[in-house]
Amino acid sequence: MPCIHPPQPETVREMSEESFIRRGKGKLKVSIESGGESLETTMDGSLKDVEEIAGMLGVQAEDGRIEAVVDGVKVRMRKGTLELEFESGDRMKIERV
Structure with a gap:
């Protein structure tokens, strides 16, 4: 079982949506809803793996979620x-x- 590190609030606060994205091939749709308004855009790249993001956040992934x-x-x-x-x-x- 991989070692899960406790979250470090100062590190998590400095994360942005780009922290979860791997540059390169692929396309992503980004949807933002704020105050009743929504914005959608696409960008090049792919999401990092579930396990990788779980490690960044200091949480455990279960069944790939x-x-x-x-x-x-x-x-x-x-x-x-x-x-x-x-x-x-x-x-x-x-x-x-």
Whole structure:
């Protein structure tokens, strides 16, 4: 079983959506909902693996999924899709196209 490190709040606070994306081949759709408005865009790249993101956040992935709250942000991830829900109610979804 891989060693899971405890979350380091100062590291997690400095993360941005780019932290979860690997540059290179592939296309991602990024959807952001904030205050009743939504924005969608596509970008080049791919999501990092579930296990890799779990390690970055200091949480455990179960059955290839993450469902956790880290520093007040609800994180849900499965292969190809990452959803973040912030305390303000804003939501962001990154998914493979």
